[in-house]
Amino acid sequence: MKAYRIFKDQEGIRGRFVDMTPDELTPGEVLIEVHYSSVNYKDALCGLGVRPIPRKFPLNGGIDLSGKILESTLPQFKVGSWVLCNGAGLSETNDGGYSELCRLTEDMVVEINESFAQESMILGTAGFTAALALYQMELNGLKPEMGPIVVTGASGGVGSVATALFSQLGYEVWSVSGKPEAKEYLGSLGAQKVLTMEELSLGSQPLGKGLFAGVVDSIGGHTLGGLLAHIKTFGNLASIGHAQAPDFQSTVLPHILRGVNLLGISSANTPIELRRKIWSRLGEGWRIKGLDKMPIQEIRFSELETAFQSLLDRKNRGRYILKIKD
Numbered sequence: 001m002k003a004y005r006i007f008k009d010q011e012g013i014r015g016r017f018v019d020m021t022p023d024e025l026t027p028g029e030v031l032i033e034v035h036y037s038s039v040n041y042k043d044a045l046c047g048l049g050v051r052p053i054p055r056k057f058p059l060n061g062g063i064d065l066s067g068k069i070l071e072s073t074l075p076q077f078k079v080g081s082w083v084l085c086n087g088a089g090l091s092e093t094n095d096g097g098y099s100e101l102c103r104l105t106e107d108m109v110v111e112i113n114e115s116f117a118q119e120s121m122i123l124g125t126a127g128f129t130a131a132l133a134l135y136q137m138e139l140n141g142l143k144p145e146m147g148p149i150v151v152t153g154a155s156g157g158v159g160s161v162a163t164a165l166f167s168q169l170g171y172e173v174w175s176v177s178g179k180p181e182a183k184e185y186l187g188s189l190g191a192q193k194v195l196t197m198e199e200l201s202l203g204s205q206p207l208g209k210g211l212f213a214g215v216v217d218s219i220g221g222h223t224l225g226g227l228l229a230h231i232k233t234f235g236n237l238a239s240i241g242h243a244q245a246p247d248f249q250s251t252v253l254p255h256i257l258r259g260v261n262l263l264g265i266s267s268a269n270t271p272i273e274l275r276r277k278i279w280s281r282l283g284e285g286w287r288i289k290g291l292d293k294m295p296i297q298e299i300r301f302s303e304l305e306t307a308f309q310s311l312l313d314r315k316n317r318g319r320y321i322l323k324i325k326d
């Protein structure tokens with residue numbers, strides 16, 4: 001079987017294609033014939049050796065997969081059923097989805113319909129994370145009538161799905177993107193405004209005018225601090241990523257004077273029951289209607305590293321889906 005495996009040696013961390021046998025895979029009760037995977041920022045960091053995502057080496061890359069059960073020792077998971085897995089240790093402690101076969105343990109498996117196998121990987125961890133942010137924000141009181149939602153890194157995977165998902169559920173979405181050419185695309189996903197950070201002109205005061213009910217933030221850095229200062233009373237900021245920078249500057253004022261919630265979103269560590277609930281919503285009531293408007297590039301193994309580079313160079317729009325099985 002062919003796999004894209006991450007190695008660590010004297011030259012650093014780097015992925016490469018290998019032929020391996022199923023016996024070499026990390027153990028699990030369910031053997032999956034992988035049909036699709038996806039390309040996330042984290043996959044790119046890991047494959048090109050920018051950041052050490054795996055916690056042991058060597059390990060197959062790919063934090064997402066969907067496919068069919070080939071073997072199972074668990075009665076609840078039948079041979080021939082379609083499943084997906086995202087995060088949950090893939091490419092961190094468990095061999096990941098960039099492989100023709102993968103073994104999963106019970107608490108990693110999410111059952112799906114066959115018809116959702118491809119679509120779920122268009123969404124991948126990025127889409128799951130956008131949905132998890134929505135779930136956590138609504139759990140903390142967010143409602144469409146409270147005001148606009150700002151989505152940062154909007155042309156990326158998380159940002160694109162967040163723009164589409166929040167919009168279709170009745171939220172007024174303001175998508176913030178550094179790519180002027182993404183304006184039309186984000187508008188087609190439902191964004192009511194598409195802005196650059198400069199156009200938002202937030203200033204640097206610790207507490208500014210309350211402008212937004214919520215923020216879905218993929219970039220961190222000074223942008224996160226600036227946005228926190230402008231969240232309305234009892235609003236929420238879902239902190240997802242740090243494409244700009246991991247550190248940010250802020251004060252306690254938004255929290256103690258306005259009751260603003262800073263919510264941590266961790267897709268990789270989401271407990272399996274919540275994981276299944278979120279995916280079930282994405283397959284039904286939260287099914288993304290604008291997916292056909294999203295630029296989706298279906299790639300093969302040979303194009304994987306080019307896709308990684310485009311994510312790191314900030315040249316991507318929408319999602320890459322990796323087709324593994326014909």
Ligand SMILES: NC(=O)c1ccc[n+]([C@@H]2O[C@H](COP(=O)([O-])OP(=O)(O)OC[C@H]3O[C@@H](n4cnc5c(N)ncnc54)[C@H](OP(=O)(O)O)[C@@H]3O)[C@@H](O)[C@H]2O)c1
Nearest residue numbers: 041153154155156157158177178240241242243244266267
């Ligand atoms: N917490 C979690 O569970 C979780 C899950 C998934 C992803 N993440 C993290 O969330 C972030 C987004 O993931 P993704 O898969 O959506 O990545 P992506 O597809 O590469 O999108 C990231 C977007 O952020 C913006 N961006 C990139 N570099 C930037 C920079 N230096 N300064 C400001 N903006 C920048 C770009 O959007 P524009 O050009 O439109 O501005 C880019 O399209 C990553 O940091 C990823 O590691 C976290």
